[in-house]
Amino acid sequence: MKNFKIKLLKEEVDEIELYFERMNSLKDLVLVFESDEVFIRNSSMMYEKIVKDLTDTRTKFQLWWTKIIDKYNLQEYNQDQLFVDFLDRAIKLHVQ
């Protein structure tokens, strides 16, 4: 299990990295709105757009995993056990 490693295509890694990074960016942007000053300066419409964007990105993120688990026959693992090593371009198992 220590050496568990599923190599991914570059396009596959690029796609999931994009969703991962965007989710984090959106989550951090949501925190910016905790400052009232920012909330007043920028309309609540923008906040709602960000929240929707975050929901959409989460969905894409999840779809990617569903597709990849199916493609590489990883059904025996919980998704929580798996992660993508962007540098190594591979799916690996979290160390328990």
Next chain:
Amino acid sequence: MEEYIMGNQLEPWKGGIAQTITFVITQDCNLRCKYCYMTDKNKNSVMSMEIGEKAIDYFLTNSDVFISDAVILEFIGGEPLLEIDLIDRITDYFKLRAYQLNHKWFTMYRISISTNGLLYSTEKVQKFIKKNLKKLSIGISIDGTKEKNDTQRVYPDGRGSYDDVVKNIELWQSQFPGASTKVTIGHDDLPYVKESIIHLWNLGLREIPANVVFEDVWKEGDDIIFYNQLKELADYIVDNDMWKDYNTSLFSQGIGAPLNEEELNKNSCGTGSMIAVDAKGNFYPCVRFMDYSLNRQQSYITGNIEDGINRDKVRPFYVLTTKNQSDNECLTCSIASGCQWCTGYNYDQSENGTLFSRDKSICKMHKARVKANNYLWYRLTRERGVKLKRNRGSDKYLFIMLADNSVSFCNYEASAENNISLAEEYLTQAAKDCFENFITPVILHSNNKTLSVRANEIFKGLDYINIYTHDNIDVYSDKDIIYHDSSTIYTETTPKVCCILKVDESELQNLSNYVSKALEFFDRVNINLIYNLQTFDINLYQRQLHEIADRLFEYYKNGNVKQVNAITDELLGVNRRNCNFGYKNFVLAPNGKIYSCPAMYYDKKESYLTDLKGLATNSFLGSQKFNLYNNAVCKQCNILHCNWCFYLSKQSTGEFSVPSSKQCQIAQIEKGVTAYLFNLLQENDIKDFYMNKIENTEFEDPILSRKTYSTSLMNFSYKV
């Protein structure tokens, strides 16, 4: 292969292609580190929010200029955490504006802060960290032990800062588990290098980037102290198995070799592609070009937030390379790789405020580092069996014949007629001279076990290579080579990396069988043909090479990288050079004299170049008559792998520098077989085993394309 991280380079985010924008948020600092290059710290240069916003707007609305897919917003000072509120507001502004503009950097950004760590645990800083943790990296500078740190990193009143920083390290590590600190080494703290690196490892920091300062602070003997510190650190690393899980950039497998083409054509750092913004909104290539870093020259401004980047001012950075900053001594240095410089400091130190110069204050410290690196990798490879990830070294070699019947690895026959062995005093002297002059020793063993053991004892600690006879293998590392002939190769039982396979011309019809056998045990086979130019059957040789190419293809199909010098060197993109004997490689013969090549020793004992003491002066090295690029015929040829032999040339044409046509033909035949293998690989869509595309062409003697007007060959059918 056992995994280890010692010598690895830290991988930058996004492979180093992200645009770095450095906000010099303040020029004030709560410390006064003695080695700091920012010599003009002040409280008057704090960036305003207006400047910060304008800078963000400029970068986000000029996507035609800033084309990278990712950005790093770097905050430095002075001490940036003095202005944590401002950093928080600027980064919030970036997030909002990038989102509003639907800019690609909204998704791909990082915030990076370099701090002395004194304010790390304050409420405001902790709030900022929690808010940005997923996109944030923070580097805390701590130089090592309390003694070392407090020698340099002091408060304005002279007190050391160690105790106040170290109490924050545990929190920092818990928030940034892979964090590393950067150690800067100056003259005063040299004696603490070893204990400081160990101390930081013990604090749980596994990766320690460290470097000596570029400035001219070094005094007589500093290189010796540095070498001794690193050597002791190397011993600690090996004796405590630290190389597996710990790393410091002081040790690397890439340093201490001549510069390759890539290194010659790039700069030492990313200055010019980075942008630093100061409190006035001016742009700089990096902070080392700002007033507060410069002592002799004016600041180097490349634009501002109102007018944007001045592309003309950036143009010099696009063409800045090692080649055009360095003098001949640096360009031809045998151990130049890994020697670094600061372009900003070069500029400051230059006579006329130019980028195209190089300060060499660091030279002797680099040499000390290379010596210590050689020592560490020697111990790891020979004592711990560590496999090197990169195999680079100096381009000067001294082949040391332990006895008259040492292995003969080229087109000559060793003769044991006088049966002389190299005296121990010569061995000891050679080891010392090789160490001091960065010459790689290559020990040519005989079947004398006692001599081999003694030689390995004497060369212990140096980066050296053994060429062993098949039945007398002493201390072994993957750098070593095993010498076989057509009969002993069938007695081989143990897989190793490289062998020299001696085959006589009379056995040529079985060459492919011998090589196939050797490939079963070795990753690389160097064919050593003993032949006579007049009688050598070149067609038979060609057929045998084709059979070997077919065998190699079978390996490649199964994903195994195997090499045979005559066929695969051209494919794998070797640098063009011949055997380099007489130019950069020399022989220490059993009589204690230095020769151009072993064949010269056997042929004519009185043809020696110098005695051993000449090696230390280095004055005889680099005889131009043996330089491939001074050879009138070879200059016309583009075959990379050819081992032009000046000894054979002299025998056949009467001139060292004019090879016989047969020699040229042999090289061309070999290249033709390389092209055959290349085509096989291409046809079968196997792409991982070649770097060069090889085309087969009809043999054309390079002498026909010589550039000279003195003698015409037009009236003379030059048929080989």
